Amino acid sequence: MKRITLGEFEELVLLITASLEGDAYGVTITQEIEKQSGRSVGFNTVHTTLQRLEEKGFIVSEMGGASAERGGRRKRYFTLTAMGIKAIRQVRELREKIWKVLPAKFLGLAGN
Amino acid sequence: MSKNTLPPRWAQQLLKRFSAQATREEVEGDLRELFLLWVKQYGLRKARWKYIRTVFTVLRPFQSSKRSSTPTPTLATQMMMILSYFKMSWRTLLKNKVTSLINISGLTIGLTTSILILLVVMDELRYDQFHQELNSLHVLMRNQKTNDGISTGESTAGPMAAALRTDFAEVKYAARVAGFGGEQLNVNDKITYESGIYADPDLLRMMTFPSVSGNAVSTLEQGNGVVVTRSMATKLFADTNPIGQLIVFNKHHALTVGAVMEDVPVYSSIRFDLIIPFSVFEKENEWLKKWDDNRITTYVQLHSSADLPLFNSKMTRLLQERSEDKTVTQFAYPFKDLYLHGSFSNGHPDGGRITVVYMLTGFGAFMLLIACINFMNIATAQSEYRAREVGVRKVLGASRKGIAFQFLNESFLITSLSLVTALSLVYLVLPSFNTMTHASAQLHLTRFTLWAALMGIVMITSLVAGSYPALFLSRFLPVKVLKGRITDLKGGGLRKGLVTFQFIISIFCLISTIIMYSQFDYVQHRPMGYEQKNLIDIRLDSTLSSKFGYLKNEAARLPGIRSVTGGSGNILYSGGSVTGMDWTGKRDGEELSIVVTDVDYNWTTTIGLPLVAGRDFEPQFASDSSSCLINESAVAKMGLTNPVGSVVGGHTVVGVFQNFVYNNPFGSIAPMAVFLQPNTVRHLYLRVDDTHNWKSTLDTIEKMCKQISPEHPFQFRFTQEEYQQHFHEMADTSLMISIFAGMTIFISCLGLFGLSGFVAEQRSKEMSIRKVFGAGILRVLISLSQDFLRPVFYALVLVIPLSVWVARWVLSHFNYRVPLRWWMFASGGTLILAVALIIVLYHGWRTAQENPVTRLRNE
Numbered sequence: 001m002k003r004i005t006l007g008e009f010e011e012l013v014l015l016i017t018a019s020l021e022g023d024a025y026g027v028t029i030t031q032e033i034e035k036q037s038g039r040s041v042g043f044n045t046v047h048t049t050l051q052r053l054e055e056k057g058f059i060v061s062e063m064g065g066a067s068a069e070r071g072g073r074r075k076r077y078f079t080l081t082a083m084g085i086k087a088i089r090q091v092r093e094l095r096e097k098i099w100k101v102l103p104a105k106f107l108g109l110a111g112n
Numbered sequence: 113m114s115k116n117t118l119p120p121r122w123a124q125q126l127l128k129r130f131s132a133q134a135t136r137e138e139v140e141g142d143l144r145e146l147f148l149l150w151v152k153q154y155g156l157r158k159a160r161w162k163y164i165r166t167v168f169t170v171l172r173p174f175q176s177s178k179r180s181s182t183p184t185p186t187l188a189t190q191m192m193m194i195l196s197y198f199k200m201s202w203r204t205l206l207k208n209k210v211t212s213l214i215n216i217s218g219l220t221i222g223l224t225t226s227i228l229i230l231l232v233v234m235d236e237l238r239y240d241q242f243h244q245e246l247n248s249l250h251v252l253m254r255n256q257k258t259n260d261g262i263s264t265g266e267s268t269a270g271p272m273a274a275a276l277r278t279d280f281a282e283v284k285y286a287a288r289v290a291g292f293g294g295e296q297l298n299v300n301d302k303i304t305y306e307s308g309i310y311a312d313p314d315l316l317r318m319m320t321f322p323s324v325s326g327n328a329v330s331t332l333e334q335g336n337g338v339v340v341t342r343s344m345a346t347k348l349f350a351d352t353n354p355i356g357q358l359i360v361f362n363k364h365h366a367l368t369v370g371a372v373m374e375d376v377p378v379y380s381s382i383r384f385d386l387i388i389p390f391s392v393f394e395k396e397n398e399w400l401k402k403w404d405d406n407r408i409t410t411y412v413q414l415h416s417s418a419d420l421p422l423f424n425s426k427m428t429r430l431l432q433e434r435s436e437d438k439t440v441t442q443f444a445y446p447f448k449d450l451y452l453h454g455s456f457s458n459g460h461p462d463g464g465r466i467t468v469v470y471m472l473t474g475f476g477a478f479m480l481l482i483a484c485i486n487f488m489n490i491a492t493a494q495s496e497y498r499a500r501e502v503g504v505r506k507v508l509g510a511s512r513k514g515i516a517f518q519f520l521n522e523s524f525l526i527t528s529l530s531l532v533t534a535l536s537l538v539y540l541v542l543p544s545f546n547t548m549t550h551a552s553a554q555l556h557l558t559r560f561t562l563w564a565a566l567m568g569i570v571m572i573t574s575l576v577a578g579s580y581p582a583l584f585l586s587r588f589l590p591v592k593v594l595k596g597r598i599t600d601l602k603g604g605g606l607r608k609g610l611v612t613f614q615f616i617i618s619i620f621c622l623i624s625t626i627i628m629y630s631q632f633d634y635v636q637h638r639p640m641g642y643e644q645k646n647l648i649d650i651r652l653d654s655t656l657s658s659k660f661g662y663l664k665n666e667a668a669r670l671p672g673i674r675s676v677t678g679g680s681g682n683i684l685y686s687g688g689s690v691t692g693m694d695w696t697g698k699r700d701g702e703e704l705s706i707v708v709t710d711v712d713y714n715w716t717t718t719i720g721l722p723l724v725a726g727r728d729f730e731p732q733f734a735s736d737s738s739s740c741l742i743n744e745s746a747v748a749k750m751g752l753t754n755p756v757g758s759v760v761g762g763h764t765v766v767g768v769f770q771n772f773v774y775n776n777p778f779g780s781i782a783p784m785a786v787f788l789q790p791n792t793v794r795h796l797y798l799r800v801d802d803t804h805n806w807k808s809t810l811d812t813i814e815k816m817c818k819q820i821s822p823e824h825p826f827q828f829r830f831t832q833e834e835y836q837q838h839f840h841e842m843a844d845t846s847l848m849i850s851i852f853a854g855m856t857i858f859i860s861c862l863g864l865f866g867l868s869g870f871v872a873e874q875r876s877k878e879m880s881i882r883k884v885f886g887a888g889i890l891r892v893l894i895s896l897s898q899d900f901l902r903p904v905f906y907a908l909v910l911v912i913p914l915s916v917w918v919a920r921w922v923l924s925h926f927n928y929r930v931p932l933r934w935w936m937f938a939s940g941g942t943l944i945l946a947v948a949l950i951i952v953l954y955h956g957w958r959t960a961q962e963n964p965v966t967r968l969r970n971e
Contacts, residue, residue, distance in 0.1 A: 026142035031149070043146060044169035047139065063138070069148055073141025 006087055012037065013049045014058060014088055017078050025065075025075040026050070050078060058084035117156070119147045119163040132172040139170055193514070201522040211490050214866040216530050218859045219577075222483030223527075223534035223569070225855055228545060229476035230565055231538075231553035236469050238379045239451040243320045245413055248284070249447035252410040252427075255459045256691055257439045258705045264456035268410040268442070270400030273312065275430060276410075282418030287315035288390050289382070290408045296653075296823065298360035299348050303823050306344070308386030310393035318413035319382070324372045326355050328387070331370025335391040338367040341375045344385040365392055378552050381451045403434040404692070412444060420444060437692055439703070478617055479856055480569070484577040485610045486863035487523060491581035492607060493870045498585055503593040515586040523578025527570050535566075549848050550841070580606075608903045611864065615907035615944065616914075618860040621853035623915045623940035627932070628846055631923065634930035636839050641772030641781075642683075643720025643799075647831040648806070649682060650796040650813065655821035660793050664712070666816055670809050672801045678712035678793030683719060684835055685775055689782065695750045696758035704749055706761075707775075707782050710789035716741070716769055718799045726756040726767030729788045736788050739766040746783035760785055777838060780927035857944065865951050868900050872955035880964035889960045896956035897949070904948045908941045 006014065016032045017024040030046045033039075053059045060081050063074045080088075118124075124140075131139055143166060150159035205212045243249060252268045273286040293307040313332035316339075321328070324342055331337035338359055345354040349369075357369045367388065376383050399405040414423065424443040431442050445461075455464035491498075502515055535555075542555055556562060656663060660678055668676045689705045715721075716728045724744060729736045740763035747755045747768055755768045763785070771781040798813075800806045814826040879892050887895075915937060923929040 026138060027145045027149070030146070042169060043142065043166050047135070047142075047170060051135065066141070069145055070141035071144045073137050073144065075141060076135070076138035 006091060009045070010049055010053060010058075011088070011091055013046060014053060014080065014084060017050075017059060018080050018085070018088060022077070022079075024078045027075075029078070053084070054078075057081060058087055117148065117151055119144070120160055123164045123167045126171065127167045130171045132170075143167065143170075197518050197521045198525065200518060201525045204522060205525065208494070211494065211866055211870070212526070214862050215487050215490060215526050216533065218483040218486045218862050219480075219527055219530035219573070220533045220537065221855050221859055222480045223530050223573070224537045224541070225479045225852060226476040226569060227534055227538045227566070228542070228553070229472045230562075230569070231542075231555065232549075232551055233469050233472055234562070234565070235379065235551065235553050236452065236465060240379065240381055240448060242377055242379065243447070245318055245320070246448050247446075248413050248416060249318060250412050250414060250444035251447050251450055252412065253443055253445045253456075254406055255441045255443070256437075256703075256705075258691060258703045261457075262459035263705060264459055265406075266409045266450075267406040268408060269403045269406050269431070269435065270394070270408060271403060271434075272427075272431070272442070273314075273410045273412075276412060276427070277314075279430075280423070280426065282414050282423050283412050284415050285314035285318040285413040287312035287318065287411050288408050289315060289411060290390070290393055291384075292388075292393075295362050297348070298363070299357070304348070305825070306386055307384075308388060309382075309384040310388045310390045312390045314413075315387075315411060318411065321376065322374050324374055326369075326371030328371035328373055332387060332389045334370065335389050336365075336367055337370035337389065339371045339373055339387040340369055341373050341385045343375050345369070345372050361388060361392070367392075403431070404436050411447065414444065475852065479852070479859070480573055481576070482614050482617060482856060482859050482863070484573060485614050486859065486866065487526065487577035488580045489607050489610055489863060490866050490870065491519070491523075491578075492584055493867055493874075495581075495585055496874065499588050499593040502585055502588045503590040506588075506590040507594070512586045516582040519582035519585055520574065520578040523581070524570075524574040527574040527577065531566065531570050545848075548844055550844065607867070608899075611867070611900070611903040612907045612910070614860040614863060615904045615948070616911045618857045619907055619911045619941055619944050620915050620918075621856045622944060623911070623937055624919070625846075625850045625853045626936050626940050627915075627919050627923075627930070628849060630933075630936060631926070631930045632839065632842055632846055635777050635926075635928060636836075638773055638777055638928060640835075641721065641770050644832040644835060646800050646802055646806075647683075647719060648798040648800060648810070648828055649831050649834070650798070650817075650826075650828045652678075652794050652796055652817075653821055653824040656817055656824060657791075657793055659820050660712070660790060660796070663796065663816065663820070667796065667798060667813055670812055672806065672809050674799045674801060675714055675718040676799075677714040677718035677797045678790065679715065679795050679797065680710035680789065680792045682795060682834075683774065683797070683831060684838075693761040693785070695752070695760045697751065697753075704783060706746060707784045708761075708787065709784070710787050710792045712790045712793055713788070715786065715797075716767075718797050720799070721772055722770045724768045724770055726765070728767055733766075735764075736766065738762070739764045739788065741765070741767045741769055741786040743769055743781065743784040744771045745781045746785060749783045763787060777835075778926045778928055857947070861947055861951055864900060864904075864948060865954075868897075868952045869955045871899065872896055872959045876959050876962065877967050879959050880962065880967040883960075883964045884968070892960040893953060893956045896959060897952040900952045901945075901948060904945060908945060912937050912941065 012033060013029065016029055016036065020028055020032060026043065026047060029050070030041060030043050033041050033046065050059070050061075054061060058081060059078045061076045061078050063076055065075045065077070066072050127140060127143070128136070143163060146166070147159055147163050150162050153159075154162070240246065251266055252272065253264055254267050255262050255264050268288075270288070273288045276283045276286045288311070290310045291307070292310065294305045295307070297304050297306050311332065313329045316328045316332065326339075328339045331339050338361070340348065340354060348354070348359070349357055354369045354372055359367050359369060361367050365388075373387075376385075394400050400408070414420075424441075427443070428441040431440055432438050441459075449461070451464075452466040452469065453461050453464050455462055505515060506512075539555055542553065545551065546553060652660070652663075664676050664678065667673060689707045691703055691705050693704070693706055695704075711729075713729050713731060716723055726741075728741070729739065733739070740760055742755065742760060742765055746752075746760070750760070752758050752765075755765050758765050769786075773781065774784075775782070798809075800809065810828060817824065817826050875896065879887075879896065882892060882895070916932065919932060919936075923932070
C-alpha cells in the first residue's frame with residue numbers, strides 16, 4: 001500500500017474540508033480553521049495547501065456559486081476523494097492505536 | 113455596493129495581472145468575500161491593509177500557469193540563451209561592418225557630447241554643496257525700485273550685520289564680506305599684489321572652510337591677524353612655517369598670519385586666498401557706518417526654527433526705519449540657490465545658471481536622440497535581410513518575446529561599445545574642452561553617481577534605439593517571410609518622419625549658430641561712441657594719484673601725445689551706479705539708477721567723445737567743481753527738456769555728451785553722470801598720435817611713475833585691445849556651440865549616408881532594369897535621391913518658422929541686437945540641403961554608373 005504522508009496543517013485543512021461537506025471553499029475553510037483552532041491563518045497558506053492537496057490527489061474541486069459579493073466570481077468547491085478519506089482515516093487509526101497503549105496518566109482521567 | 117466597501121483598485125489590478133492564472137477566478141472571489149468579512153470585523157482601514165498584504169502573498173508573477181505544458185527553463189538554459197543572444201548580436205555586428213560602424217560612430221559622438229554635458233552639469237550641481245550648514249545659510253539681498261523696475265542685488269548696508277546679531281533672535285551668525293583686488297602685500301621685503309576678501313569671523317563659523325593650522329576664527333577676531341589658504345602660504349612664504357609671519361597689507365597694516373586654511377574648493381561661489389579682518393576695512397571706510405550705502409555682502413546663518421517671511425519683513429522694517437529710502441526691501445535668499453538660481457527680474461528669481469543647465473541637458477538628449485534615430489532607421493531598412501533570420505528563428509520555436517529581446521540586446525551591445533569609445537574620447541578631449549570653455553569638468557571614474565548616470569544613459573539609449581526595431585522585426589510572420597520577399601516594407605513612412613526630425617534639429621542648430629555668430633560680430637563692431645583707437649589707459653596707485661597734476665602736465669609735454677586726462681574708473685567698466693539722485697523736474701516716486709564716475713579736465717576731448725550740447729569742464733570756470741556732464745540716455749530717462757543748466761544730484765549740468773558703450777556691450781546704454789574730481793583719479797588716459805612711436809613715450813612715462821612710486825608695477829593697456837577681450841570668452845562659448853552643432857549635423861548626415869547607401873544597394877536591380885529599358889543616368893539619380901531629399905526639404909520648410917520664432921525670442925534678451933536677415937536662414941538651409949544632396953548622390957552615382965549586367969546576370 002502506498003504510504004500516505006500528511007503534514008500537520010494539511011491534515012487540519014483536510015479535516016476541515018471534510019467537516020464543511022459541500023460548502024468547502026477558500027473562505028469558509030479559512031474561517032473554520034480560525035474558529036476551530038483559534039489560531040489566525042493567512043489565506044495564502046490555506047490556498048497553497050489546498051492546491052498541494054489537490055495535486056496529491058486528496059481532494060478534487062469544481063467551480064460554481066458565483067455571487068454579487070464576490071464580484072461575480074465563482075467559488076472553487078473542494079470535496080475529499082476516496083484517497084483523501086482514506087488518508088484522514090489512516091491518521092486517526094494510527095493515533096488511536098498509539099493512544100491505546102499510552103500509560104493511564106496521559107489520559108487525563110486522574111485530574112492532574 | 114458603495115465604492116468605499118471595495119478593496120483598493122490597484123491591488124485588485126495587481127491581483128488580476130500577476131496571480132497564477134489557473135486559480136485566478138476563485139482567488140479573486142475569495143478575497144473579495146474575505147474583504148467584506150474583514151470590514152465587518154476590523155473596520156475599513158485595517159481590512160484594506162489586510163487585503164493588500166494578502167494580495168502580495170498570492171502573487172505569482174513568474175508562474176504563467178501551473179497547468180501549462182511547457183516546463184519552466186532552468187537557470188542554466190536561461191543563461192545559455194542570454195549568452196547566445198550576445199553571440200548572435202556580436203556576429204550581426206561583424207557581418208554588417210559598415211552599418212555597425214555608422215551606428216557606433218554616431219552613438220559614440222552622441223554619447224561623448226552627452227557625457228561632456230553630464231560632467232559639466234554635475235559640476236554645476238556640486239557648487240557650494242560642501243558647506244555642512246548649507247540649508248541654514250542665507251545671503252541678504254536687496255530690492256531697489258527704479259524707473260526700470262526693481263533691481264535686485266546682494267548688497268547690504270554696513271551696520272545691518274551687527275543689528276541682526278544683537279536684535280534678531282533667529283540669526284545664529286551674521287558676517288559682512290567685501291572683496292578687494294590687487295592690494296599691495298609686503299612680505300619679507302618682497303612685494304606682491306593679491307586679491308582676497310575682508311570678512312567677519314562669523315563667516316568661518318557658518319561656512320565650511322576647514323583650517324590646516326591655527327584658529328582662523330580667533331585670528332579674524334583679533335583684528336591684526338590674517339588668514340591665508342595653503343596655496344597662498346606656499347606662494348608667500350615658500351617652505352617656512354607661515355604661522356606668526358608678518359604681512360604688511362596696503363602699506364600700513366601690519367598683520368600676523370594666524371591660521372592657514374585649506375584651499376577653497378573649485379565648487380565654491382565664494383572664492384579667496386586671503387582673508388583680512390573686516391575691522392581693518394571698517395576703520396578706513398566711514399561709509400560702512402551709514403545705512404544708505406550698500407556696497408558689501410552680508411551672509412547669515414539662521415536657526416532652524418526661523419520663519420523666513422517674518423524675518424524678511426522685520427529686516428525690511430529695520431532698514432526702512434534707518435535708511436532715507438523708504439522703498440527698499442531686504443530679504444534673505446537661500447545660499448544653496450544662489451549659484452544656480454541667482455538671477456532676478458523685477459524682484460523675483462528668474463533662473464540664472466540653471467537655464468544653461470537645462471539647455472545643455474536638453475541639447476545632450478537631442479544629440480543622443482539623433483544617434484538613436486540612426487540606429488532605428490538603419491535597423492528597419494535592413495529588415496528585409498533580417499526578416500528571413502526572424503522567420504527561421506520563429507520556425508525553430510523562438511517566441512516573439514525572445515526575438516524582441518535579441519534585437520534589444522543588439523542595441524544594448526552597440527550602445528555599450530559606443531560608451532567605451534565615448535569614454536576614452538572624453539578622456540582625450542576633456543583637457544582641451546576645459547581650456548576651451550573655461551570649465552573645470554573632470555572624469556572621476558570612481559564616483560558612483562557618474563556610473564549610475566552613465567548606466568542610466570546607456571539603458572535609456574539602448575531602449576530608445578532598440579525598441580522600435582525590436583517590435584517591428586519581431587512581428588514578422590514566418591510563413592510570409594520565408595515564402596518570398598516581403599513586398600510591403602512597412603516603416604518607410606516612419607523612417608522618413610524620423611529623418612525629417614533629425615534634419616529639423618540639424619538645420620535648427622546650424623541656423624542658430626549662424627545667428628549667434630552674426631550677433632557677436634554685430635556687437636563686436638558696435639559703434640562705440642568714442643575714439644577707441646590709440647587710447648591708452650595707465651593704472652595709478654594712491655601715491656601716483658596724489659601727484660596726478662604733475663604727472664599729467666609732464667605727460668602732455670611729451671611728443672606724440674595729443675591730449676591727457678584722468679578718471680576714477682576704467683572707461684570700459686565705468687563704476688557703480690547710485691540711486692536716490694535728484695534732478696530738475698523729478699516727480700514723486702520716480703527713481704533712476706545712474707552710473708557716476710569722476711574725471712579730470714579734457715575728458716571728452718581725450719577719449720574722443722562728441723558733446724551734444726553745452727561744454728566740457730574748463731579750468732576758467734571755478735564753479736565746475738559743482739557741475740556735471742550727463743549722457744544722452746540720462747537726458748532721455750530724466751525727461752530733461754533743457755538739459756544744460758538743469759540740476760542733477762546737486763550739480764549743475766554744463767554739458768551733454770553722446771552715448772557711448774560701456775559695461776555691457778549687449779545692453780542698452782545706462783544713464784551716466786560725470787563729475788569733475790581730479791583728486792580721485794586712478795587712471796591716466798593718453799591720446800597718442802597714430803603714426804607716433806608710442807613705445808618710447810610710454811617708457812618715459814614709466815620712468816616718471818617709477819620715480820614717484822617705485823613699488824607700483826607700471827601697467828598700461830590699449831583700451832581697444834582690452835575691449836576686444838570682452839569677446840574672447842564669447843568666442844570660446846560660440847566655438848563650443850558650433851562644435852556641438854557640427855556634431856549634430858555630422859550624426860544626421862552619417863545616418864543619411866548609411867540609409868541612402870543601403871537603399872541604393874537594395875534598389876540596384878530596379879535601377880539596372882530601368883537602365884536596360886533606356887533610363888538615363890539623370891533619371892536614375894532623381895529616382896534614387898528624391899526619397900531622401902524630400903524629408904530634408906520638409907525639415908527645411910518646417911524649421912524656418914520655428915527658428916525665426918526662437919531667434920526673435922532669444923535676441924529679445926539683448927538690447928543691442930542684430931536685425932534678422934533672410935540670408936541667415938537661407939544659408940543654413942541651403943548648406944544642409946547641399947550636404948544631403950552630395951551624400952545621397954554619392955550612392956546614387958555609384959548605382960547609376962554600374963553596368964546593368966553585373967546586377968542582372970544572376971537572375
